[in-house]
Amino acid sequence: GAVVSQHPSRVICKSGTSVKIECRSLDFQATTMFWYRQFPKQSLMLMATSNEGSKATYEQGVEKDKFLINHASLTLSTLTVTSAHPEDSSFYICSATLRGGSNYGYTFGSGTRLTVV
Amino acid sequence: AQTVTQSQPEMSVQEAETVTLSCTYDTSENNYYLFWYKQPPSRQMILVIRQEAYKQQNATENRFSVNFQKAAKSFSLKISDSQLGDTAMYFCAFMKNFGNEKLTFGTGTRLTIIP
Numbered sequence: 756g757a758v759v760s761q762h763p764s765r766v767i768c769k770s771g772t773s774v775k776i777e778c779r780s781l782d783f784q785a786t787t788m789f790w791y792r793q794f795p796k797q798s799l800m801l802m803a804t805s806n807e808g809s810k811a812t813y814e815q816g817v818e819k820d821k822f823l824i825n826h827a828s829l830t831l832s833t834l835t836v837t838s839a840h841p842e843d844s845s846f847y848i849c850s851a852t853l854r855g856g857s858n859y860g861y862t863f864g865s866g867t868r869l870t871v872v
Numbered sequence: 873a874q875t876v877t878q879s880q881p882e883m884s885v886q887e888a889e890t891v892t893l894s895c896t897y898d899t900s901e902n903n904y905y906l907f908w909y910k911q912p913p914s915r916q917m918i919l920v921i922r923q924e925a926y927k928q929q930n931a932t933e934n935r936f937s938v939n940f941q942k943a944a945k946s947f948s949l950k951i952s953d954s955q956l957g958d959t960a961m962y963f964c965a966f967m968k969n970f971g972n973e974k975l976t977f978g979t980g981t982r983l984t985i986i987p
Contacts, residue, residue, distance in 0.1 A: 799917075801974055
């Protein structure tokens with residue numbers, strides 16, 4: 756089945772530093788990837804839509820200069836949290852859409868727990 | 873804009889019993905897709921079941937089935953013969969169509985299966 760590999764699964768960084776999260780589609784080409792943020796015991800909040808070869812589309816209220824998204828190839832999208840602060844601590848999940856016949860929907864990465872100290 | 877509402881923040885049921893999770897949504901679209909996702913403690917999102925709005929027949933996947941009422945904009949999930957491994961957060965989600973593929977999630981229902 757279609758797999759999205761997300762790394763790292765867990766990262767702790769110091770306030771003011773930047774952290775990069777990678778999502779790779781392993782056995783399919785993902786022209787579009789989505790980045791979500793999830794606070795404890797809450798639902799997933801869409802941050803941005805990442806399209807291969809073009810600029811990401813950010814949801815209202817998401818700082819594009821803080822959350823840099825790059826989708827340079829059909830199999831890799833990255834989210835960089837720049838100048839991280841404790842309030843950026845959260846669980847970040849990527850996903851990609853699948854198309855074709857009966858196999859449609861979303862496949863999700865395993866998530867990254869970011870802790871900023 | 874689409875909205876998805878899950879009115880049951882938490883539910884619990886005895887093992888082997890049947891449980892139904894509720895979901896309602898609001899949209900002006902005629903064709904769309906609905907999903908139930910499970911998020912166990914590992915936090916990996918797992919697709920449970922999906923339904924195309926143009927299909928009248930309710931989707932089923934083994935012990936999981938939905939009751940899709942398009943006119944009422946309701947999409948409930950029934951879990952039969954519940955198992956301990958069903959313990960998880962369950963999210964109902966709406967997708968408008970391919971080409972505008974953003975998923976809109978409900979707030980989730982925390983389901984606990986009691987041994």
